Amino acid sequence: MLQAPVVAELVFPFKETNTVKIASFNINGIKARANALMTWLREAQPDVALLQEIKSLSENFPSDLFKDLGYNVAVNGQKSFNGVAILSKLPIEDIVTRLPGDSEDDQARWLEVTIVGNQAIRMCNLYLPNGNPTPGPKYDYKLSWMRRLHEKAKQLIDSEIPAFMAGDYNIIPQAEDAANIGAWEQDALFLPESRAEFRKILNLGFTDAFRAKHNSSGHYSFWDYQAGAWDRDDGIRIDHFLLTPQCADLLKNCQIDKHIRSREKPSDHVPIWIELDG
């Protein structure tokens, strides 16, 4: 009698489909959004969730809620504002909490980790400064932050590894990424200088995952709470996944979970997610 090969009995810690689902979600406050976030995690079942604007000290982030759902947790928080976190069903390694280039910058906007599934993927979770009002110190901070991001992006490209930088970029890349672009022409999210810095990063060789999979206009990731923006579908696409070539080669899918915006007590952003091979 032939025996089954031993390899067939190995149990792998990832899904049978051999894809990894990674989502990015600006939750606009973990205290106000914990329940909605749990509901979405149970439904969407991301392997990794990159969260922005947790608006919480790291020690006050309710990590146990997510550990109970099977997630490892890494947090880079601060009091009241900003703050990023990563939930991962796969092991989290080599955590970095600062974007290089300015030792004086103490705003919690960066969380970089390695997630090891079939292969290691370097994942950078970012919350890029809004920059309004313009001109002024907040806009200067946004542009200098983007120049630091460009330096980091160059290093990722040079590393030739599967990696991405994802999160709330606070950048409307093109006119077709807004329902009413005229309202944004003087805004830090769409000013030519902002978009030029974004293009400089793309031009290093990054792929905008959403645009790799969708050509049409009318896809948004943010709708303002004010003036009935959601009811009028007056949105903008400002949450992005930028993939290195080695990561873009793994891209299977990219979608925006638009329906989340119509729920009770929603964030003003909705999740965007990718699926990668392996």
Add this chain to the structure above:
DNA sequence: ATGACAATCAGAGATTGA
């Protein structure tokens, strides 16, 4: 030009966001 709306910290209303 302003506010509209929401979250946080604090315990009222200012600050921040986009």
